[in-house]
Structures are given as C-alpha cells and as structure tokens.
Amino acid sequence: xxxxxxxxxxxxxxxxxxxxxxxxxxxxxxxxxxxxxxxxxxxxxxxxxxxxxxxxxxxxxxxxxxxxxxxxxxxxxxxxxxxxxxxxxxxxxxxxxxxxxxxxxxxxxxxxxxxxxxxxxxxxxxxxxxxxxxxxxxxxxxxxxxxxxxxxxxxxxxxxxxxxxxxxxxxxxxxxxxxxxxxxxxxxxxxxxxxxxxxxxxxxxxxxxxxxxxxxxxxxxxxxxxxxxxxxxxxxxxxxxxxxxxxxxxxxxxxxxxxxxxxxxxxxxxxxxxxxxxxxxxxxxxxxxxxxxxxxxxxxxxxxxxxxxxxxxxxxxxxxxxxxxxxxxxxxxxxxxxxxxxxxxxxxxxxxxxxxxxxxxxxxxxxxxxxxxxxxxxxxxxxxxxxxxxxxxxxxxxxxxxxxxxxxxxxxxxxxxxxxxxxxxxxxxxxxx
Amino acid sequence: xxxxxxxxxxxxxxxxxxxxxxxxxxxxxxxxxxxxxxxxxxxxxxxxxxxxxxxxxxxxxxxxxxxxxxxxxxxxxxxxxxxxxxxxxxxxxxxxxxxxxxxxxxxxxxxxxxxxxxxxxxxxxxxxxxxxxxxxxxxxxxxxxxxxxxxxxxxxxxxxxxxxxxxxxxxxxxxxxxxxxxxxxxxxxxxxxxxxxxxxxxxxxxxxxxxxxxxxxxxxxxxxxxxxxxxxxxxxxxxxxxxxxxxxxxxxxxxxxxxxxxx
Ligand code: SF4
Ligand code: SF4
Numbered sequence: 001x002x003x004x005x006x007x008x009x010x011x012x013x014x015x016x017x018x019x020x021x022x023x024x025x026x027x028x029x030x031x032x033x034x035x036x037x038x039x040x041x042x043x044x045x046x047x048x049x050x051x052x053x054x055x056x057x058x059x060x061x062x063x064x065x066x067x068x069x070x071x072x073x074x075x076x077x078x079x080x081x082x083x084x085x086x087x088x089x090x091x092x093x094x095x096x097x098x099x100x101x102x103x104x105x106x107x108x109x110x111x112x113x114x115x116x117x118x119x120x121x122x123x124x125x126x127x128x129x130x131x132x133x134x135x136x137x138x139x140x141x142x143x144x145x146x147x148x149x150x151x152x153x154x155x156x157x158x159x160x161x162x163x164x165x166x167x168x169x170x171x172x173x174x175x176x177x178x179x180x181x182x183x184x185x186x187x188x189x190x191x192x193x194x195x196x197x198x199x200x201x202x203x204x205x206x207x208x209x210x211x212x213x214x215x216x217x218x219x220x221x222x223x224x225x226x227x228x229x230x231x232x233x234x235x236x237x238x239x240x241x242x243x244x245x246x247x248x249x250x251x252x253x254x255x256x257x258x259x260x261x262x263x264x265x266x267x268x269x270x271x272x273x274x275x276x277x278x279x280x281x282x283x284x285x286x287x288x289x290x291x292x293x294x295x296x297x298x299x300x301x302x303x304x305x306x307x308x309x310x311x312x313x314x315x316x317x318x319x320x321x322x323x324x325x326x327x328x329x330x331x332x333x334x335x336x337x338x339x340x341x342x343x344x345x346x347x348x349x350x351x352x353x354x355x356x357x358x359x360x361x362x363x364x365x366x367x368x369x370x371x372x373x374x375x376x377x378x379x380x381x382x383x384x385x386x387x388x389x390x391x392x393x394x395x396x397x398x399x400x401x402x403x404x405x406x407x408x409x410x411x412x413x414x415x416x417x418x419x420x421x422x423x424x425x426x427x428x429x430x431x432x433x
Numbered sequence: 434x435x436x437x438x439x440x441x442x443x444x445x446x447x448x449x450x451x452x453x454x455x456x457x458x459x460x461x462x463x464x465x466x467x468x469x470x471x472x473x474x475x476x477x478x479x480x481x482x483x484x485x486x487x488x489x490x491x492x493x494x495x496x497x498x499x500x501x502x503x504x505x506x507x508x509x510x511x512x513x514x515x516x517x518x519x520x521x522x523x524x525x526x527x528x529x530x531x532x533x534x535x536x537x538x539x540x541x542x543x544x545x546x547x548x549x550x551x552x553x554x555x556x557x558x559x560x561x562x563x564x565x566x567x568x569x570x571x572x573x574x575x576x577x578x579x580x581x582x583x584x585x586x587x588x589x590x591x592x593x594x595x596x597x598x599x600x601x602x603x604x605x606x607x608x609x610x611x612x613x614x615x616x617x618x619x620x621x622x623x624x625x626x627x628x629x630x631x632x633x634x635x636x637x638x639x640x641x642x643x644x645x646x647x648x649x650x651x652x653x654x655x656x657x658x659x660x661x662x663x664x665x666x667x668x669x670x671x672x673x674x675x676x677x678x679x680x681x682x683x684x685x686x687x688x689x690x691x692x693x694x695x696x
Contacts, residue, residue, distance in 0.1 A: 247592025391505030
C-alpha cells in the first residue's frame with residue numbers, strides 16, 4: 001500500500017487535466033462555429049503584440065494601481081507554478097522536494113516564491129476591497145449580475161487559499177525549515193507551530209501539500225466556467241487581434257461582388273444565376289454563428305474588467321450600451337448554442353438569437369464607433385466589430401435602421417450628401433470667398 | 434485677404450492639361466454646412482497663401498459613404514466608394530488632403546480594398562508639413578498666451594494615431610494648451626460619430642456633446658480647438674446648451690491659423 005498516495009495523485013491528475021481538456025475542446029468547437037478568418041498576415045507584428053500586450057501587460061498599466069497589482073498576481077501565478085512542477089514530480093514518484101538537489105539555488109527560488117506568495121496575497125486583498133468595499137463603479141454596472149460578481153470574488157478567495165496552503169506547507173515542513181534556505185517568509189509562520197509535535201507537523205504539511213495541488217486542479221477546471229479563461233486565451237486572442245488602424249472597418253466581400261455586378265454594364269442583370277451558386281450570403285450578424293471566430297474567441301477571452309465600458313461615451317452618459325455587456329452576451333449565447341449542440345448532436349433552432357434576445361437594438365444604435373472600448377481593452381478585444389456586424393444585419397437584411405438614418409441614407413443616394421442639399425450647390429463656397 | 438482668388442476644379446485643371454500637387458477633398462459638411470464652410474474657406478486661404486497648387490472636385494465630389502458604412506449599410510457605402518474611386522482615378526489623383534477626419538479615415542483606410550489607392554492626409558498634418566517646409570508661416574498673433582484646449586477627433590486620434598500634428602500647430606500659435614483629463618488616446622467622443630450626427634441620441638441621462646463640452650469648459654479655456662467639422666458642431670451646440678457663447682468659442686485649427694494674422 002506504500003504506493004497508494006502515488007496512485008491517488010496520478011488519478012487526481014488524470015481526472016483533473018482530462019476534464020479540463022474536455023472543456024477546452026468544447027471551447028474550441030464553439031469558437032469554430034464562427035466564420036473562418038484569415039490571419040496569416042503580419043506574423044511578426046502579431047507576435048510582438050503577444051509579447052507586449054499579453055505577456056508584457058502593456059495595456060494593463062494604463063491604469064497604474066490595478067495594473068501593478070495585476071502584474072504581481074500574474075507574475076506570482078506564472079512563477080509559483082514552477083513549484084507545481086516539483087509537486088507533480090514528487091507526487092508521481094513519491095519523492096520529497098526533488099528540486100532541493102539544486103542546493104542553494106533552490107533556496108533562492110523558494111524564497112522568491114514565498115515573497116511572491118505574500119505579495120499576491122496582499123494584492124488579492126486590495127482587489128477584493130476595490131470590488132466590495134470601495135465598489136469601483138465599473139464593477140457595479142447592470143450587466144454585473146450576481147454570477148459575474150461572485151465569479152470575480154471566488155477567484156480572489158481561491159488565490160488567497162492557495163497562497164495560504166503554499167506558505168503553511170513550507171512552514172510545517174520540518175526538513176525544509178532545518179535547511180533554513182529560502183524559508184524567508186515561512187520561518188515566521190513556523191514560529192506559530194513551534195510547540196507542535198513532529199507528527200502533527202507532518203500531518204499539517206501533507207494536508208497543505210494535498211490541498212494546494214488539488215486546489216490548483218480545481219482552479220484549472222473552474223476556468224472554463226469563469227471569466228478567468230483569459231489567463232489562457234489572452235495570448236491567442238491578442239495574436240488574432242486587429243492589426244489595421246482602428247478606424248479601418250472590414251470590407252464586406254459579399255457586398256463588393258454584388259455592387260460590382262450592379263455597376264458593370266456588361267453584366268445581364270436578368271440572367272439566371274450560374275448553376276451551383278450558393279444561396280446569397282447573409283449580410284451581417286443576428287446570431288453567434290454569423291460572427292467570426294476571432295469575435296467568438298474575444299467573447300471567451302473577455303475578463304469582464306469593464307475598462308471598455310468605463311471609457312464608452314454612450315455608457316458614461318447613461319445609455320444602455322455597454323461594450324462589456326456585448327461581449328458577455330455573446331459568450332452566454334455561444335454557450336447556449338454549444339449546449340444545444342451537445343444535446344442534439346448539432347444545432348437545433350431554439351427560437352432565440354443574439355439579436356433582441358440578448359443584445360437590444362437600443363444598445364446597438366447608441367454606439368458612436370469611437371473606438372474608446374477597443375483602445376481600453378487590455379487584451380485586444382473588439383466589441384465595436386460585433387456592434388457593426390449586427391447593425392449590418394439590421395440595415396441590409398431587415399431594413400430596420402432608425403428612421404432618421406434612413407432619411408440620411410436616402411439623401412446620400414439622391415443628393416450624394418447626408419443632407420437634402422442640391423448637389424449642384426456643392427461648390428458654392430468657392431464664390432463666397 | 435488681398436483680393437479674391439480662384440480655386441480650380443479638377444475638370445478645369447484637366448482641360449488646361451494640368452495636374453495639382455494635391456486634391457482638396459472638401460467633404461459634405463465642409464461643402465454645405467454654414468459653420469463648416471468657414472473651415473473650408475479658412476483652409477483654402479491657407480493653401481493659397483502657401484502657394485500650394487491645389488484643386489477641388491466641385492460638383493463631382495460625393496459623400497465618401499462613411500455615415501452609411503457605420504450605420505451598417507455596406508451596399509450604399511460601396512456604391513459611393515466605387516463612384517468616387519472612378520472619379521478620382523479618372524483624374525489620376527495621387528494625393529488628397531481633407532479637413533474632415535471621417536473622409537480622411539475612409540479614403541485612407543477603406544478605399545484601398547476597393548481599389549482606390551491615394552496618399553491621404555488630414556489638414557492638420559498637411560499644414561504641419563507646409564510649416565516644416567517653410568512654405569507657411571505661423572505666428573502667435575492674437576492667440577498668443579490664450580488658454581486653449583484641444584478636442585481630439587476620434588477618427589484622427591484613436592482611429593489613426595495622429596495626436597501630435599494638431600498640437601504642434603497650436604504650439605506654433607504660442608497658445609497655452611490646457612489638456613483635458615480625457616485627451617489623446619483617452620479622448621472622449623463628441624457624440625457625432627457612427628452616424629449619430631444624423632439622429633437623436635438614445636435615452637440616457639445626458640448628451641455626449643454636453644458631457645464633453647463641460648469637460649472642455651472645465652479647463653477654463655476661452656477657446657476649444659477642434660479638427661473636425663462634426664466635432665465642431667457638437668461642441669458649438671454644447672457651448673450653447675451651457676449658455677457660454679459669450680465667453681467660449683469653438684474654432685478649427687485651420688481657422689485659428691488663418692485668423693492669427695487676419696488673412
Ligand atoms: S465604439 Fe461604441 S461601444 Fe465602443 S466605446 Fe465607442 S460608443 Fe462605446
Ligand atoms: S472587452 Fe476587454 S475591456 Fe471590456 S470587459 Fe472585456 S476584457 Fe475588459
């Protein structure tokens with residue numbers, strides 16, 4: 001029975017990682033419900049964005065306080081995870097602190113981990129206070145219903161617990177404390193346990209060790225249900241982010257083809273469509289399947305931080321539009337479609353869509369296309385592109401633009417200007433000089 | 434101005450077998466809107482003063498399609514774009530300057546995919562290069578030392594990353610530039626973009642242009658400088674809504690330069 005812990009550990013690992021992989025496959029399948037996008041261009045620019053924006057957190061620090069705290073938690077997360085590697089090897093092989101063979105370097109490493117653990121702990125507490133005591137406005141907008149609020153707090157509690165277990169594990173590790181290398185923080189905690197017998201200490205150490213690694217596996221599996229998926233998806237998302245100037249909106253190829261036909265005098269407009277031509281493409285988006293894969297990846301990546309919404313001119317002046325809500329709605333609808341798919345082995349019409357059932361027209365028409373949201377987003381999400389695709393559906397498929405906009409568009413058609421002026425008066429200003 | 438001058442249309446230039454150095458794309462607001470026409474005229478005067486050989490399309494110019502595209506009407510946008518590209522290419526246009534950031538953005542970023550490739554600059558960028566080449570002189574004149582704030586147009590700033598050209602011009606005017614808290618990449622929209630100019634805003638507790646004008650006036654500036662005819666209208670309306678017309682004015686930078694030494 002000496003191998004029992006190893007076997008239990010192995011099973012926990014397989015189950016934990018296996019379930020996570022299953023859900024990630026679901027995420028990928030759902031994203032692939034979207035339209036394919038070409039992103040083989042600007043490879044070096046894309047990688048540099050990944051290094052600067054995702055890895056380097058360049059946009060996070062635009063808000064210095066939150067940015068700094070986030071960098072601490074993020075560094076802590078990445079660096080302390082080196083420790084997880086040791087835990088996994090120990091767990092599988094039944095060894096104890098296998099990396100200790102590295103000697104004094106190991107001490108320094110663990111010392112840094114311990115310091116980071118304390119810093120992470122403090123940062124997470126400050127985060128919690130910002131959300132729950134100071135009640136920063138962007139965390140209390142209407143779309144922050146109970147689940148998004150709880151989700152954010154759960155993660156903070158998780159971090160606190162994981163860091164605590166890590167430090168207790170080190171503090172109660174008698175050998176490690178005797179080595180007196182790298183126990184920079186834990187030696188102070190060890191004081192509290194000074195009078196405990198060695199067997200008790202060992203028991204506490206083992207418990208903390210197990211809870212620490214199980215906690216990490218639970219955390220990993222929690223990601224799929226949470227806004228914390230961003231810790232993985234931020235990287236591909238930034239890679240696929242927009243490279244062109246923000247003002248450049250995408251060109252609709254399907255429209256180009258039709259307009260060219262309309263303007264080409266050599267084409268017979270009454271000719272029967274060539275055989276094998278597909279149904280005319282749907283213009284714009286009314287549901288998640290009409291969006292691109294990048295836009296769906298955006299939805300899964302959104303951290304619900306609300307930086308976009310807090311910069312949005314429409315939102316700041318009390319309009320219903322919130323770019324964060326656009327992303328949250330897209331993800332919720334995509335999840336719903338995904339579940340429908342799982343249940344029916346394919347998508348069965350459910351009488352619902354992204355438009356109206358999730359995102360209202362009032363929200364869509366309030367956007368000024370100012371790009372404040374895309375500029376603010378720390379992970380290169382583009383809520384504006386979804387708004388525009390949905391406007392395209394409303395206008396080109398449903399002729400459902402607000403009346404004043406219809407007037408404006410009729411003016412352009414008739415007078416070549418958005419107002420009802422006579423085109424022949426266009427150059428009158430020259431004579432007024 | 435010492436005597437009126439003539440501004441040729443491309444058709445006239447073509448008839449004389451000439452090519453301009455640059456085409457001045459006036460834009461719909463600049464052609465028809467009374468307030469925006471003043472910006473157009475001021476900029477034309479500056480071009481003339483700097484001896485720039487330029488022309489306009491006149492009645493052959495047509496809406497770039499920006500408000501249609503941003504409303505979601507890609508059809509109408511592309512029809513406009515193809516028509517304009519035909520005209521521009523017919524005249525062999527290489528370089529375009531425009532006083533409207535929306536025209537600027539559409540011509541520069543969105544026409545290439547439909548086959549229209551031109552060098553497009555915003556008038557503040559063009560004025561800056563005229564200054565650097567020594568073709569235009571800008572001195573403080575009557576704006577020297579005045580407290581002035583600058584409102585970044587979304588389609589010049591965030592959309593195209595140009596924050597410095599307008600500020601350099603203001604610097605040359607020797608004004609005391611007071612930045613708003615929300616400036617440059619964090620500049621607040623005036624509320625006109627995305628075709629909002631042509632409709633009533635959705636229900637809310639404030640109009641965007643009022644929110645922005647309040648911020649601008651909060652800097653205690655006597656002039657709000659702008660670089661877009663739509664921002665200009667929105668901010669002017671904002672000033673009126675706050676009943677501050679007597680103390681605060683909204684000017685395009687081109688107007689300020691032209692006014693500095695009373696062109
Ligand atoms: S582009 Fe639209 S959604 Fe984004 S910040 Fe501007 S108004 Fe808000
Ligand atoms: S879209 Fe970006 S800025 Fe907006 S909430 Fe999501 S992550 Fe934050």
